[in-house]
Amino acid sequence: MTPGAAGFAGRSAGRDPWVLLICCARVFLFANFMVLAATLPVLMPAWGIGAARAGSIITSFTLAYALSLFATSWLADHFGAKRVALASAWATAAAALAFGFGARDYLSAFILYGLAGLMQGGTYTPVVMLFAERFAPQQRGKAVGWLIGSTSVGYAGSLGIAGLGLSLGGWQTAFALSGLLPAAGAALLTAVLWRQANTIHARAGALNLRRVMAASADARRLIAGYTAHSWELLGMWAWVPAFVAANLAQGGWAIAGASGLAAYIGAASHIAGAGASLSMGTASDIHGRRKVLLLVAAACALLSFSIGWMVGATPILVVPLVLAYAFLAIGDSAVLSTALTETVDPAWLGSVLAVRSLLGFGAGAAAPLAFGAVLDAVGGSGPLAWGLAFASLGIAGALAAWFAFRLSDGTRRG
Known part of the structure; x- marks a missing residue:
């Protein structure tokens, strides 16, 4: 059991405001995650690109996200999960704004969507570490289930926001709406974690x-x-x-x-x-x-x-x-x-x-x-x-x- 987990061993994750607020924050933080997939049928003729180039934009995001997960997980061990999660949340918000208002053709979308993926990783694995610190094993599966579930709701919300934007004003509106919402998620995550201790676990010197x-x-x-x-x-x-x-x-x-x-x-x-x-x-x-x-x-x-x-x-x-x-x-x-x-x-x-x-x-x-x-x-x-x-x-x-x-x-x- 990790330090502090004993205090939450009997608490239901679904009734813990800390869990619910973090999950809500992550729904907002993932608002731009699916926007490109949702708008591809419109973007391809608008930008004059084929399926391969369109798919390469999503690939740039996915590969950058993989690198981000790797880097932020390593950083969380050395600088603390809370600190890395908050830094990543605000970087995610900034990158989402850049993509939402700056992506206007294939090249700008390829670069800015990749940048968005590169900022996103700290909103996942470091937060898993925070949940592991808070909950004892008998509650941890349910708690992490809430966390992963919020990701799925975020994906669905991203598709919904993109659809709303397409109906209101086309792909530009979809990009703008999805670019604005992650800032609300970063603000909410900051409010929840601000007073929480930033834990850096000591390592045994002989291990690597x-x-x-x-x-x-x-x-x-x-x-x-x-x-x-x-x-x-x-x-x-x-x-x-x-x-x-x-x-x-x-x-x-x-x-x-x-x-x-x-x-x-x-x-x-x-x-x-x-x-x-x-x-x-x-x-x-x-x-x-x-x-x-x-x-x-x-x-x-x-x-x-x-x-x-x-x-x-x-x-x-x-x-x-x-x-x-x-x-x-x-x-x-x-x-x-x-x-x-x-x-x-x-x-x-x-x-x-x-x-x-x-x-x-x-x-x-x-x-x-x-x-x-x-x-x-x-x-x-x-x-x-x-x-x-x-x-x-x-x-x-x-x-x-x-x-x-x-x-x-x-x-x-x-």
């Missing part, structure tokens, strides 16, 4: 990161499982809207209407993801981390291997399956994070999270490209192409289940 990792097989398995989980999750997020649009189009919908409805279903899938993070985090407190990780990863892999073959099925069947898929794909995220906080010495948690973030989001950045390569290689938009493309995600899901199965008895209880 290599020895810390070598000493814990479970830490290595959790990082490997997270990497596989990230491949499946980010690949799913990137391609499910197009899959739903293809399903609706095969059912007779016009492509414009199908794309619009698919975007709303995408937002709904992130809301489902928020429920998954909270419920699975809570379940892991009751039934154990290992059991929940294994069941969720196996069920998600099963859907990855099967859903693509249903592209021609009725949307009445496909849409609920997509929502279930979204629920399961992120359902193990909070549990993976919680288990790692319980496996690693707090003095080294930031450095271990840095390694995990680089590997996980590196895999997550590659997954959409691999998925698209399978679609192009098979050709067409029928069940074979979609089935094999989603199977490329299912392989990673099966690996995540295997690494969960290999966890030791120490992770079986929450």
Whole structure:
């Protein structure tokens, strides 16, 4: 148990104003996260760019975000999680403003969206460390579930803000609205954390990161499982809207209407993801981390291997399956994070999270490209192409289940 956690061992995370306010702050901080994905159909003709260049803007954000997670996790070990989280929040707000009012063509968007990703990482892993400091293990899964759930709500909110901006004044308005809101999140996070102590955990002099990792097989398995989980999750997020649009189009919908409805279903899938993070985090407190990780990863892999073959099925069947898929794909995220906080010495948690973030989001950045390569290689938009493309995600899901199965008895209880 980390220092100070004992005082919160009996407190429900869902009734702790500290948790709720931090979650609200993160919803605002993620307001620009999905704005580019939501506006791409409008930006491509407006800027005269093709799909590859459009996708490269998102790739610049994702890779910069991975580097940011790595750097801010390492910095949190050395300068304290609170200090890094607050600095990152205000940097995120500044970068969001720069993108919202400065991105007006491909090159400016590529640079400024990448800058936004580079500032964002400290609003995630250092905050996980703050939650680990505050909550004892019997409450930590639920607490981290609230944290990860707020990310999903932030994604859904970002899509909603972008849609509102598009309807009010086009992509420029969408950019501006999403650029303004992160400042409110930074202000709220500052108000919540301002009087909180900035903890820097002492390290044993004989240890280094290599020895810390070598000493814990479970830490290595959790990082490997997270990497596989990230491949499946980010690949799913990137391609499910197009899959739903293809399903609706095969059912007779016009492509414009199908794309619009698919975007709303995408937002709904992130809301489902928020429920998954909270419920699975809570379940892991009751039934154990290992059991929940294994069941969720196996069920998600099963859907990855099967859903693509249903592209021609009725949307009445496909849409609920997509929502279930979204629920399961992120359902193990909070549990993976919680288990790692319980496996690693707090003095080294930031450095271990840095390694995990680089590997996980590196895999997550590659997954959409691999998925698209399978679609192009098979050709067409029928069940074979979609089935094999989603199977490329299912392989990673099966690996995540295997690494969960290999966890030791120490992770079986929450």
